[in-house]
Amino acid sequence: MTQTADTVWKNCLLFIKDNIKPQAYKTWFEPIKPVKISKDILTIQVPSKFFFEWLEEHYIKLLRVALVRELGEKAKLVYDVKMENSYSSKKPHTVKFPSSNRKPFNSQGVTIPLDIDRRELKNPFVIPGIQKVKIESQLNPNYNFDSFIEGDSNRLARSAGMAVANKPGGTSFNPLLIYGGVGLGKTHLAQAIGVRIKDKYPEKTVLYISSEKFTQQYIDSVRGNTRNDFIHFYQMIDVLIVDDVQFLSGKSSTQDVFFHIFNHLHQNGKQVILTSDKAPVDMQDIEQRLLSRFKWGLSAELMPPDYETRILILQNKMFRDGVEIPDDIVEYIAKNIKTNVRELEGVLISLIAQASFNRKEFTIALTKQIVDKFVKNTKKEVSIDYIQKVVSKYFEMDVSTLQSKTRKRHIVQARQLAMFFAKRMTKASLASIGSQIGSRDHATVLHACKTVDNLAETDKSFRKYVDELTKKLTF
Numbered sequence: 327m328t329q330t331a332d333t334v335w336k337n338c339l340l341f342i343k344d345n346i347k348p349q350a351y352k353t354w355f356e357p358i359k360p361v362k363i364s365k366d367i368l369t370i371q372v373p374s375k376f377f378f379e380w381l382e383e384h385y386i387k388l389l390r391v392a393l394v395r396e397l398g399e400k401a402k403l404v405y406d407v408k409m410e411n412s413y414s415s416k417k418p419h420t421v422k423f424p425s426s427n428r429k430p431f432n433s434q435g436v437t438i439p440l441d442i443d444r445r446e447l448k449n450p451f452v453i454p455g456i457q458k459v460k461i462e463s464q465l466n467p468n469y470n471f472d473s474f475i476e477g478d479s480n481r482l483a484r485s486a487g488m489a490v491a492n493k494p495g496g497t498s499f500n501p502l503l504i505y506g507g508v509g510l511g512k513t514h515l516a517q518a519i520g521v522r523i524k525d526k527y528p529e530k531t532v533l534y535i536s537s538e539k540f541t542q543q544y545i546d547s548v549r550g551n552t553r554n555d556f557i558h559f560y561q562m563i564d565v566l567i568v569d570d571v572q573f574l575s576g577k578s579s580t581q582d583v584f585f586h587i588f589n590h591l592h593q594n595g596k597q598v599i600l601t602s603d604k605a606p607v608d609m610q611d612i613e614q615r616l617l618s619r620f621k622w623g624l625s626a627e628l629m630p631p632d633y634e635t636r637i638l639i640l641q642n643k644m645f646r647d648g649v650e651i652p653d654d655i656v657e658y659i660a661k662n663i664k665t666n667v668r669e670l671e672g673v674l675i676s677l678i679a680q681a682s683f684n685r686k687e688f689t690i691a692l693t694k695q696i697v698d699k700f701v702k703n704t705k706k707e708v709s710i711d712y713i714q715k716v717v718s719k720y721f722e723m724d725v726s727t728l729q730s731k732t733r734k735r736h737i738v739q740a741r742q743l744a745m746f747f748a749k750r751m752t753k754a755s756l757a758s759i760g761s762q763i764g765s766r767d768h769a770t771v772l773h774a775c776k777t778v779d780n781l782a783e784t785d786k787s788f789r790k791y792v793d794e795l796t797k798k799l800t801f
């Protein structure tokens with residue numbers, strides 16, 4: 327079978343869709359058009375330079391994985407960038423693109439070799455006998471102190487972080503535990519400390535790692551009989567940053583090994599920095615002896631930023647992205663998004679994107695639309711039960727009918743729609759969706775999702791079901 331650009335891209339999209347949030351998918355992937363394929367080079371068309379840069383910055387890894395799955399290791403991607411001379415015929419605002427410092431760029435199209443796994447951890451294990459090896463820090467230089475806006479909500483954590491960065495291992499903030507809710511800057515701050523240390527003390531070995539990756543490496547080392555190498559590797563680090571330690575909960579053997587590494591580092595005056603979504607007292611299924619270590623140093627909380635800080639964060643982000651947006655719009659965003667900096671940035675970014683490729687103006691109405699979506703997406707987590715109820719009611723049947731084994735077409739369709747929405751609107755796995763909707767297996771759910779996707783594309787009246795149900799489920 328010969329592959330066409332359409333089929334290759336379609337398969338890539340299936341994979342991508344499964345790996346990112348629906349909002350991001352809609353914004354950044356739906357507008358892309360496959361152009362052509364020759365050998366292992368896929369050309370895609372993107373609406374603007376901004377768009378291209380955005381994909382490069384945020385989704386290049388995902389794109390790579392998707393393409394390699396389709397075209398093999400040699401896969402390459404070429405962007406066809408639609409260039410427009412005047413950004414907008416009316417000029418209610420200006421958008422300046424930051425000068426692209428990353429890659430060569432020209433208006434025809436850009437080839438980017440997809441060798442972008444630089445930030446993957448190199449084989450983390452040291453050859454015995456060799457003491458110093460260069461360890462990639464896994465830090466993102468954009469997460470630095472300059473870009474971390476100070477406010478009442480983060481002053482303590484920020485200045486503790488600064489103190490640690492100036493004197494790693496030499497303060498009483500060891501470990502430094504940064505905790506707080508989702509999207510409040512834990513990762514950013516923890517990385518900023520690492521970035522600053524690397525800057526001030528280039529000879530120090532700094533390593534940033536998520537606790538999930540740490541766990542995975544540990545499991546692999548047990549399987550591969552290299553547990554000791556694993557421990558040695560971590561004991562060599564001068565500054566160890568472990569992100570999201572709450573994920574260690576319930577994993578007792580990983581906690582055990584972390585305990586030993588922690589003790590070794592601490593005793594040797596090395597700095598440990600941890601983040602968590604909970605205060606130590608609220609952490610569950612973490613061994614007592616490890617918890618007590620977490621409490622040795624300083625636990626600093628990141629709180630939701632106040633209004634002034636939210637404005638500053640937005641302005642800073644706009645400045646960095648080279649975008650100007652009217653004050654009343656910035657204020658509107660800051661007033662309505664209160665508990666999560668990531669969302670604050672998300673709204674701004676969607677707004678820029680919308681305006682950039684739909685050629686819309688920055689208006690309060692557009693902003694409100696975007697804000698509403700964000701607030702709804704995060705606040706409203708629907709359950710599979712609720713979805714089944716809404717779908718059954720819509721087709722005027724009982725939930726038990728929807729779940730029954732019958733092959734009657736309209737019932738099968740209702741069931742498939744319920745599965746489709748469960749996949750789209752909840753975090754449940756295919757298997758768990760199947761078991762809750764009439765004890766089906768994961769393959770059935772997967773099939774249902776594909777069928778609905780297909781029908782929605784080809785069948786107008788079916789499309790109407792999907793749209794109407796979407797409204798009922800989201801409002």
Ligand code: ADP
Pocket residue numbers: 473474475476480506507508509510511512513514515639667668671
């Ligand atoms: P967490 O790890 O707590 O979930 P992140 O560190 O990933 O949150 O932060 C989410 C986003 O918000 C990031 O893009 C980060 O740069 C930004 N952010 C958070 N706090 C601040 C701040 N005080 N100043 C600037 N940006 C911030």
Ligand code: MG
Pocket residue numbers: 512513514569570
């Ligand atoms: Mg984080």
